[in-house]
Amino acid sequence: MNGRFTRLAETDRPKVNIIVDGQPVQAMAGDTLMVAMLSSGTSLRSAEFGPEKRAGFCLMGACQDCWVWTADGGRLRACSTPVENGQQISTSQPEVTWPNHG
Amino acid sequence: MAEPRVIAEPRVIIVGAGPAGVRAAEVLVASGVRPVVIDEGRRDGGQIYRRQPEGFTRGYDSLYGTEADRALSLHETFDGLKDKIDYRPDTLVWNISQGRVWTNANGRVDDLEYDALLLCTGATDRVMPVKGWQYAGVFSLGASQVALKSQAVSIGRRVVFMGSGPLLYLVASQYVKAGANVVAVLDTAPFFARIKALPKLLAEPGVLWNGIMLTRMLQKSGVRVMTGVKPLEILGEPETGVSSLQFEAGGKVHEIACDAVAMGHHLRPETQLADLARCAFRFDAVTRQWLPVVDADGRSSVDGVYLAGDGARILGARSAEASGQLAAMTLLSDFGIAASDRWALRQAVANYARFATGLAEAFPWPHEQIADLADDVVLCRCEGVTVGEMRRVDAREANRAKAFNRVGMGRCQGRYCGLAGAEVLAAARDLPVEAIGRLRGQAPVKPISVGVAEDEA
Numbered sequence: 001m002n003g004r005f006t007r008l009a010e011t012d013r014p015k016v017n018i019i020v021d022g023q024p025v026q027a028m029a030g031d032t033l034m035v036a037m038l039s040s041g042t043s044l045r046s047a048e049f050g051p052e053k054r055a056g057f058c059l060m061g062a063c064q065d066c067w068v069w070t071a072d073g074g075r076l077r078a079c080s081t082p083v084e085n086g087q088q089i090s091t092s093q094p095e096v097t098w099p100n101h102g
Numbered sequence: 103m104a105e106p107r108v109i110a111e112p113r114v115i116i117v118g119a120g121p122a123g124v125r126a127a128e129v130l131v132a133s134g135v136r137p138v139v140i141d142e143g144r145r146d147g148g149q150i151y152r153r154q155p156e157g158f159t160r161g162y163d164s165l166y167g168t169e170a171d172r173a174l175s176l177h178e179t180f181d182g183l184k185d186k187i188d189y190r191p192d193t194l195v196w197n198i199s200q201g202r203v204w205t206n207a208n209g210r211v212d213d214l215e216y217d218a219l220l221l222c223t224g225a226t227d228r229v230m231p232v233k234g235w236q237y238a239g240v241f242s243l244g245a246s247q248v249a250l251k252s253q254a255v256s257i258g259r260r261v262v263f264m265g266s267g268p269l270l271y272l273v274a275s276q277y278v279k280a281g282a283n284v285v286a287v288l289d290t291a292p293f294f295a296r297i298k299a300l301p302k303l304l305a306e307p308g309v310l311w312n313g314i315m316l317t318r319m320l321q322k323s324g325v326r327v328m329t330g331v332k333p334l335e336i337l338g339e340p341e342t343g344v345s346s347l348q349f350e351a352g353g354k355v356h357e358i359a360c361d362a363v364a365m366g367h368h369l370r371p372e373t374q375l376a377d378l379a380r381c382a383f384r385f386d387a388v389t390r391q392w393l394p395v396v397d398a399d400g401r402s403s404v405d406g407v408y409l410a411g412d413g414a415r416i417l418g419a420r421s422a423e424a425s426g427q428l429a430a431m432t433l434l435s436d437f438g439i440a441a442s443d444r445w446a447l448r449q450a451v452a453n454y455a456r457f458a459t460g461l462a463e464a465f466p467w468p469h470e471q472i473a474d475l476a477d478d479v480v481l482c483r484c485e486g487v488t489v490g491e492m493r494r495v496d497a498r499e500a501n502r503a504k505a506f507n508r509v510g511m512g513r514c515q516g517r518y519c520g521l522a523g524a525e526v527l528a529a530a531r532d533l534p535v536e537a538i539g540r541l542r543g544q545a546p547v548k549p550i551s552v553g554v555a556e557d558e559a
């Protein structure tokens with residue numbers, strides 16, 4: 001499938017591989033997570049207050065529309081987080097797990 | 103400050119490493135002060151002179167166009183300052199209270215005391231809601247530029263630029279130059295507004311000329327450029343996002359197929375930190391925005407707190423450099439360290455202010471269009487609150503309305519809905535927009551992960 005973003009230059013960078021919702025996604029070193037995900041897909045997550053998918057809005061860390069999650073439930077701002085090889089990303093918030101007491 | 107506050111080595115914190123913050127740091131270092139410089143970004147440069155990630159190879163001309171020399175000078179200056187300042191990149195200032203700045207760097211929370219604080223926090227896009235703007239593929243105008251500058255991507259395959267202001271034409275032309283497919287540039291401002299503003303715009307003939315050349319370049323490349331536009335609806339599907347845009351111009355309804363829309367109506371200053379530092383604000387009738395009070399030398403209303411650059415008011419990059427230097431010199435003189443003649447810088451900033459007023463008049467915020475939006479248009483993108491819900495709220499003041507309908511309480515904390523929300527409420531109550539007040543800044547100014555604030559010892 002075509003991605004939402006198109007690359008216009010800087011395409012000689014080394015490749016890196018990440019996993020998004022269990023699917024392999026190829027990206028480039030220096031990409032933000034957002035660019036990695038939107039160069040091969042069309043959205044980052046589902047809206048909480050509407051039926052539509054979301055793909056970020058400001059790209060400068062101001063709107064928080066681009067949150068995705070790591071496998072262990074950590075929240076990442078996709079527009080300002082660089083990709084790392086082998087990263088596992090979930091586009092929906094993993095179930096909240098509370099630490100066990102005792 | 104009347105009497106210099108003599109402190110042997112004042113602790114100075116600068117927030118923001120854009121043109122204003124960098125030039126301020128340079129002035130301080132030259133007088134032997136070692137400021138802390140904090141920026142949320144991974145690299146210095148701020149918005150206009152944003153640096154691409156390491157490993158990218160595009161040259162200055164391709165990244166910064168006519169401003170390449172200024173960009174290079176700013177970057178080189180900062181590189182030369184790095185071992186003379188305490189530079190903290192990747193660090194968010196999320197609160198200011200009790201003479202301290204509270205920071206968060208990748209989950210590590212810290213607080214730093216200051217004697218003087220220089221806020222150079224820059225700006226974000228001012229956006230006008232349009233039916234359908236919640237769809238994937240709609241981005242702020244600034245976002246479209248960040249995508250290109252720092253990541254070498256286009257936000258889509260068929261991109262429409264819609265809104266108003268000089269950045270609209272600038273970013274569209276940067277897209278064309280980079281080889282992206284720009285299908286239209288749609289300006290809500292009528293063309294005659296530009297003619298009327300001409301005397302003020304002539305305060306900066308060079309910048310004006312660059313602007314005129316940009317528009318010519320766009321037209322020559324076959325991009326449809328239209329003025330006096332009224333946006334009607336961004337059409338699309340919840341799953342796949344934007345598919346086209348409807349608007350009115352010259353009495354006719356038009357529809358353009360596109361997969362991306364970059365929208366913005368010039369900028370709004372990021373003033374939350376000034377607010378938390380208890381700076382006084384005033385209503386600016388030309389831009390219809392609340393701005394922190396700042397004197398001709400860069401002092402805020404609070405002793406020891408200084409403001410410079412677009413975070414104080416939108417005067418552009420060149421003014422940001424001048425006002426950063428000016429505020430730093432004022433600070434030095436207030437602390438009895440060095441007193442240099444600030445007359446020339448004051449004059450320069452005043453001239454940029456005249457030009458900026460011209461821009462605000464040439465590309466006005468279309469508040470009548472906002473007042474006219476249909477009830478079902480989403481006003482708050484974060485939580486899906488509609489224009490109709492704002493009209494029906496039992497309140498006549500922004501913060502009270504927010505307590506009921508949450509407009510300003512969501513993820514963006516009012517950055518992208520606050521100004522439009524005030525216009526909707528003002529029109530519905532038949533009040534001037536200044537009577538609606540402004541959303542107060544609240545800590546944390548951006549969400550920080552739960553647990554971060556507590557578990558750090």
Ligand SMILES: Cc1cc2nc3c(=O)[nH]c(=O)nc-3n(C[C@H](O)[C@H](O)[C@H](O)COP(=O)(O)OP(=O)(O)OC[C@H]3O[C@@H](n4cnc5c(N)ncnc54)[C@H](O)[C@@H]3O)c2cc1C
Pocket residue numbers: 060117118119120121122123140141142143147148149150151193194195196222223224225226227243244245247248269272369372375410411412413418419420422547
């Ligand atoms: C996306 C965008 C693109 C722009 N592009 C252009 C352009 O191409 N040409 C032009 O003439 N003008 C442009 N502008 C206008 C621009 O604001 C000014 O020209 C110029 O960048 C202003 O300089 P500054 O130093 O005041 O602020 P900025 O350059 O915006 O720098 C502010 C810095 O403060 C930091 N900061 C803010 N809040 C915090 C916080 N709470 N904690 C830590 N750090 C913080 C930011 O990370 C940023 O690096 C753009 C503005 C935006 C928003």
Ligand code: FES
Pocket residue numbers: 056057058059060061062063064065066077078079080
């Ligand atoms: S897109 Fe706005 S914070 Fe990431």
